[in-house]
Amino acid sequence: MDEHLRRTQTYGVEPVELFFDLVFVFAVSQLTHHLRDHLSARGVAETAVILLAVFTVWYYTSWEATLVRIEHTRTVAMMLTVLFVGLFMNAAITSAFAGSGWNFAVPFLLIQLGRGLWTLLNAPNEIWRDHYRRTVLWLLTSAPLWVVGAAVDPVHRLYWWAAAAALDLLGTWLGHPVPGRRLQTQSVGLAEGGHMLERCRLFLIIALGETILSTGVAIVAVPMTVMTVATGSAALVVTAALWMVAYGGPGRLVVRHVEDTRDPIHATRMAGNVLTVMVAGLIAAAAAFEMVITHPHGQPAAALSLLLFGGPMLFLLAQGWYLWAVPRISPRRWLVGSAALALAGAAAGALAPPYVALLGAAVTLAAVAPVLTRFASTGRPST
Known part of the structure; x- marks a missing residue:
């Protein structure tokens, strides 16, 4: 053809x-x-x-x-x-x-x-x-x-x-x-790859939507107080930051790569594989949002901290791996962002009540997401 x-x-x-x-x-x-x-x-x-x-x-x-x-x-x-x-x-x-x-x-x-x-x-x-x-x-x-x-x-x-x-x-x-x-994916037609990439991007929207749904369900379940507004807003900040990373500069890089590569089916097959991990991270975050909004003053808990910080970490690490494995973009900044989440999560799990941990996750991701988006929008590997 x-x-x-x-x-x-x-x-x-x-x-x-x-x-x-x-x-x-x-x-x-x-x-x-x-x-x-x-x-x-x-x-x-x-x-x-x-x-x-x-x-x-x-x-x-x-x-x-x-x-x-x-x-x-x-x-x-x-x-x-x-x-x-x-x-x-x-x-x-x-x-x-x-x-x-x-x-x-x-x-x-x-x-x-x-x-x-x-x-x-x-x-x-x-x-x-x-x-x-x-x-x-x-x-x-x-x-x-x-x-x-x-x-x-x-x-x-x-x-x-x-x-x-x-x-x-x-x-x-x-x-x-x-x-x-x-x-041998190089030997088959190219159109299938681009369409399947779009299907994967839409499935990720489903998982992001679940974090918003969980946030809304939790807000409805408790009285509307200053704490509810603060924790609900922090959950939305985390979701928006992950959306920015997925569909901002990194997402555009992936789309351009699939358009230009001679083997887009391989690129989208790998996207489907990595998507499972990204969705797992969002499910963890969604569960944590419900728990924090409904019980913001609970005792510090390592399990909750693991969901709250580990979920976004899985998301960033999976995307960083894909960018390294397919379009060959250095994942260094994704690793740094994941390390920042790990450090914040370690501190929150040991010392902070749930609402402080959620606010910490929101602040960390609000700082990390624009850096990753600005970097990726240039289309150049980090050095």
Whole structure:
């Protein structure tokens, strides 16, 4: 295909794709509530495992709708089917480790295996058919782990599902290779990469929206006092700072790179992988916002500080890694910003009540975000 033609064959995000995303607004909210209600090492692990599973459903479905083209009726039908089944999967998130595991595992496996076979049958060329043969093979390999996890008691379910989620994650990161065969992204069309990047950017908006939703829900739950205004405002400052970093200079750098690179599919595949970590950071921050706004005068708590400062740290570190790995931008300033959050979090966790910790996080990010945005907007690596 002509190089210029390949570069100009792009298409925007369709309303059905945004409609499909709505069920994952619910999923992110469910994950936030689970983390808030199970603030322990096990609760964090449970939230991470379910996040990986849910994000895999969103990512694979969005990518496959991009590949087969959303304007086809069969693709719209596939997305709506996943939305329907996914609603019941996401409704089971908060009880996935407390009761029957089948309520989550059955819809999850129906989506993964059914959609994988659908894509294999509808793939546009032999390159993609070969890729989805391997994808389905990887999914069939992890499926027994999900089944066993659903069958065992809730105490041991985490270990089986963690192994299954790790296997699915490994397949996603590596592009589902088998010995001697793997996807060579340089050999396929270019339009898919730019569209999928936009889908990832929109999913990040969902997670940012959850931080605002959690802030609003917490404000409604308590009397409107000066403390409520202060903590609610601080939570919004943190959210706005992370939005600035994601969609300001760094975000523009990524968009320009995908437009210019000869392998945009690789760039957007890596963006999807990193997005999981960024969303995890936002879920942690959202849970912390609710806890601080509703109980601003509680005792200093290391667990709360870890959510409040560690969530934004995950966000910055993930973005810094991506900028280093793909467009080859030095992550030094992202590392410095993360270190500043770590230091502030260490002090707050040991000494400060929750409202002071939140104000500290807001001040730190309000200082860090403009520096990263100004740097990245120049388009030059740091020295």
